Amino acid sequence: MTQQPMLKYCGNQSLQDVVISLRSKATHIGLIFTPESKRKVSVYEAESWFRELGDQIKGKKIVGVFVNSTIDAIKEAVNRLPIDIIQCHGNESAEDLLFLKKQIKKPVWKAIHHGDHAIELMRSYQGIASGFVIDTKVQHAWGGSGQSFNWAAVPDYLEEAARQGALCFIAGGIHADNVEKLLHFEPAGIDIASGIETNAKKDRSKIKMIERKVTEHDSAT
Numbered sequence: 001m002t003q004q005p006m007l008k009y010c011g012n013q014s015l016q017d018v019v020i021s022l023r024s025k026a027t028h029i030g031l032i033f034t035p036e037s038k039r040k041v042s043v044y045e046a047e048s049w050f051r052e053l054g055d056q057i058k059g060k061k062i063v064g065v066f067v068n069s070t071i072d073a074i075k076e077a078v079n080r081l082p083i084d085i086i087q088c089h090g091n092e093s094a095e096d097l098l099f100l101k102k103q104i105k106k107p108v109w110k111a112i113h114h115g116d117h118a119i120e121l122m123r124s125y126q127g128i129a130s131g132f133v134i135d136t137k138v139q140h141a142w143g144g145s146g147q148s149f150n151w152a153a154v155p156d157y158l159e160e161a162a163r164q165g166a167l168c169f170i171a172g173g174i175h176a177d178n179v180e181k182l183l184h185f186e187p188a189g190i191d192i193a194s195g196i197e198t199n200a201k202k203d204r205s206k207i208k209m210i211e212r213k214v215t216e217h218d219s220a221t
């Protein structure tokens with residue numbers, strides 16, 4: 001048996017979404033704070049959900065996703081919410097991440113868009129980013145597009161992250177019908193937003209289908 005990948009369910013948009021993700025096998029639960037996202041949530045609404053949930057979030061890591069946000073906006077989220085990890089999903093530089101880490105004192109992950117210079121870009125965050133999210137590059141969106149990239153490149157991303165001692169989540173268009181193919185690459189983590197939604201809400205049955213495939217793959221290897 002191989003180690004099961006970490007599962008990050010991202011783009012939770014309501015208390016109900018968070019409850020569904022909490023009751024799943026997710027290791028990480030993501031909330032998106034960029035105004036450009038159709039999945040954006042405000043710090044204040046998220047604060048009310050976490051107040052209601054109390055200790056129920058124990059055992060899950062909460063990931064705050066930001067796109068080129070100001071330090072003040074990130075600080076406000078971190079001060080009000082039980083965020084464990086900051087995911088920078090824009091074109092934040094290594095210097096930006098370093099400054100952020102010093103100010104916020106939380107682990108910072110960097111999203112890297114799949115493409116020709118992606119490995120080189122990963123190298124520039126060495127020792128700064130404790131995790132990477134490799135996502136599909138699409139026009140007019142930073143992420144959450146529901147589109148996958150050519151997974152032949154996945155081993156290179158996993159190898160570079162492992163060399164740095166960083167986590168590596170594969171994202172972009174993962175769903176129940178293609179997750180098996182991705183599992184063959186044995187990613188450390190899988191990050192999903194669109195593939196676990198129906199009508200913009202997290203869908204328990206889609207989550208269960210994905211988790212069944214993860215478990216079946218694990219017992220077959």
Ligand SMILES: O=C(O)c1ccccc1N[C@@H]1O[C@H](COP(=O)(O)O)[C@@H](O)[C@H]1O
Pocket residue numbers: 010011030032034036037038039040065067089133135142143144145146147171172173174191192193194195
């Ligand atoms: O989901 C969004 O709207 C989003 C917006 C801006 C930055 C990141 C966003 N989501 C991230 O996109 C990937 C995968 O999404 P999908 O499964 O293809 O829909 C994931 O990392 C989310 O964190």
